[in-house]
Amino acid sequence: MSATTSNSSPSRRPSIRLLVRFYLRLQLMQLRTAVEYNADFWIGIAGSALMHVSGLVFISALFSQIPEVEGWTAWEIALMYAFALIARGVIEMACDGPWALRMLVNTGQFDRLLVRPVPPALQAATQIASIHGIGQMGLGVAVFLTASARTGIDWTPGKVAFLALTLACGMVMLAAINYLVNLIAFWEPSAESALPTLFATMIDFAKFPLDIYNLFIRALITIVLPYAFITYFPALVLLDKDSPVRWMGYLTPLVTAVVVAVTAILWRTGINRYQGVGH
Numbered sequence: 001m002s003a004t005t006s007n008s009s010p011s012r013r014p015s016i017r018l019l020v021r022f023y024l025r026l027q028l029m030q031l032r033t034a035v036e037y038n039a040d041f042w043i044g045i046a047g048s049a050l051m052h053v054s055g056l057v058f059i060s061a062l063f064s065q066i067p068e069v070e071g072w073t074a075w076e077i078a079l080m081y082a083f084a085l086i087a088r089g090v091i092e093m094a095c096d097g098p099w100a101l102r103m104l105v106n107t108g109q110f111d112r113l114l115v116r117p118v119p120p121a122l123q124a125a126t127q128i129a130s131i132h133g134i135g136q137m138g139l140g141v142a143v144f145l146t147a148s149a150r151t152g153i154d155w156t157p158g159k160v161a162f163l164a165l166t167l168a169c170g171m172v173m174l175a176a177i178n179y180l181v182n183l184i185a186f187w188e189p190s191a192e193s194a195l196p197t198l199f200a201t202m203i204d205f206a207k208f209p210l211d212i213y214n215l216f217i218r219a220l221i222t223i224v225l226p227y228a229f230i231t232y233f234p235a236l237v238l239l240d241k242d243s244p245v246r247w248m249g250y251l252t253p254l255v256t257a258v259v260v261a262v263t264a265i266l267w268r269t270g271i272n273r274y275q276g277v278g279h
Contacts, residue, residue, distance in 0.1 A: 089137025186270030
């Protein structure tokens, strides 16, 4: 089945407002289902938070021996860590569905997304809503509030606006990358592939200053998968770090737009080459 079967005339396409309502209802249904199982709900939240606490323990142990790393203190790195936790936590709740894309393609269930009068990308986004994101986001907010107080950030109106914009862009970028790393299913629809998980976990590199990495790692998380624009570069701006690349923190919206555009192009290309089961 070709993707063209899902196309409809512009006059019959649902409005943006209707699509947003549709998306929110589906995601709320997913979360409501998870909340019904109280024990699993709280265990999932606690487990997610504890999993990421281990990274903070590592930072604490490291800085118990040295005062700073490449000019970064423990609380400054914790601030970067919090950026990643908040963005990933929200996206796990709101847009974890692309991780089901390989299953949809392999089983032929993707056909159903194409024939419904709703964009396939929106339907794919609502396939999963992970409650683990709540624990991750909660831990990120707590760490951010503590770290921002300990680092003495001068919260001007401009910095507050910059923070809000950066967090929003970070979430959009991660959502786009969720799609991007899973689009391999259209080209290599095998039952299993470690590549999406490998690419997604590279955000862990961006939880620490780029200054500690070699050129290859810096290029990887700045150009290939620009996670550094979610954590490192915005942190340079908020902390008023004396760095020749601090200005790159202001490029986060632009980089986000580029990632979304590239993802949209590859998504459309993948759909156009998709063949239904039996074809």
